[in-house]
Amino acid sequence: MVEENEYAGFLEAAGHQVVRMDGVxxxxxQGFMMPAYLPHVVxxxxxxxxRRLLKASRHPFVRWTCGFDRTESSPWWFVVREGPYSLEQCSTNTRSKIRRGLKRLTVRRASLDEMREQGHSVCVQAAARYDTAGAASLPRHDDFQRRLEAAASYPDVVEYYAVFQGERMVAFSENHLQSKAAFWENIWYVPDSLRDYSSYALTHVMLDDYLNARGLDYVTDGSRSIYHQTQVQNFFIGTxxxxxxxxxxxxxxxxxxGGLITSAYFLRHLLGSRTRGRFPILDKVGALLTQESIRRGC
Known part of the structure; x- marks a missing residue:
């Protein structure tokens, strides 16, 4: 089992500010503090x-999750997949796309050298799909390389799966491991690879490895998205x-x-219908108000 402090060690080596306080x-x-744990071990x-952390970290807010095992409905959730997993559990259409993807592409663990050579290029091509929003999420080349160097120091915590078209990398997933679970933290696809079903092939291979071959308790794509409007989680759930x-x-x-959030809270419905990317500052304010609405509704 990966020691919990190793995950924090990786994050610190990758360039994140890390604060250790009261045993946590x-x-x-993204401008706030959160625990360096997967949700089942927070x-x-x-x-x-x-509140003590707020004073020490100098960030405007801290966020954390509790009650990960709750069964009643809540406006806050994580998208997870438990095992076992098999191709036969998928629909006929999905099985066909997986098989075609595996026939046209190769999916496997990627070495750090391969990631250094091709990984950032995949991010650049993937971000181009999303115009302004994609440019905002694109990691700087130096930051990307620093993350890879951090991964080299923590091989039991971070690993990469990639999709190749011949020798060309066309997709990859950065996965974080902790206490018998995996967090698919970053997934990037070169747009033209999606026609060859790279998303289907990559997801299938990772599920088979993590849930069946390695017997992890679950994999997760993360929590409900507040700021980024994405269909990835719907894809995982529906497919x-x-x-x-x-x-x-x-x-x-x-x-x-907190006073600013309370004062602006009445605007949450107005900003909830914002046009993403046109006014980035309003997008961020709207996301903060959505977060507060979720907190109050939990």
Missing amino acids: EWYAY PKISTEQA FGFTRQFAKLEVAYTPLF
Whole structure:
């Protein structure tokens, strides 16, 4: 089993701010702090602990999940797939696309050298599909390389699966491992590879390896998306039998930032219908208000 502090170690080596406080390890992500754990092993965290972290980290809010095993419906969830998995569990149409993808493409673990040589190019081509939003999510080349160097120091925590068309890498997934579970943290596809069913082939091979060959408890594509409008999670649920695992979202704000959220909360429905990408600052405000709405509804 991967020691929990190794995941925080990888994140720190990759360039994230990491704060260790009260026996819990946190890292900075998208302007806020969150625990450096997959959801099933997040330690018990009190509001007082979160407030102490706010002072130490100098971020406007911290966010964490609890109750990952809850069965009742909730506005906060993770998209997960438990085993066993088999091709026969998929629809006839999906099985056909998987087979065609595996015939045209090769899916396997990628070495760090292959990732250094081709990985960032895949990100650039993938981001081009999404115009302004894609450019915003594209990692800088130096940051990408630093992440790979961090992965080299933590081989039991991070690994890469890639799709190849001959020698050309056309897709990859960066996967984080912790306590018998895998988080598919980043998945990128070169647009023209989707015609050859790269998404089907990659998902099939990773599910078969993680759930069957290696016997992990579950894989996850992460939590409900608040800021990015994506169909990936719907694809996993509708095509590969992923389900929503409900949980409780907790958020603690600094006094000033919390006051701003409370004051602007009445705008949440107006900003919820925003046009993504036209006004990035409004997108971010809308995402924060959606997050607060989820917190209040959990």
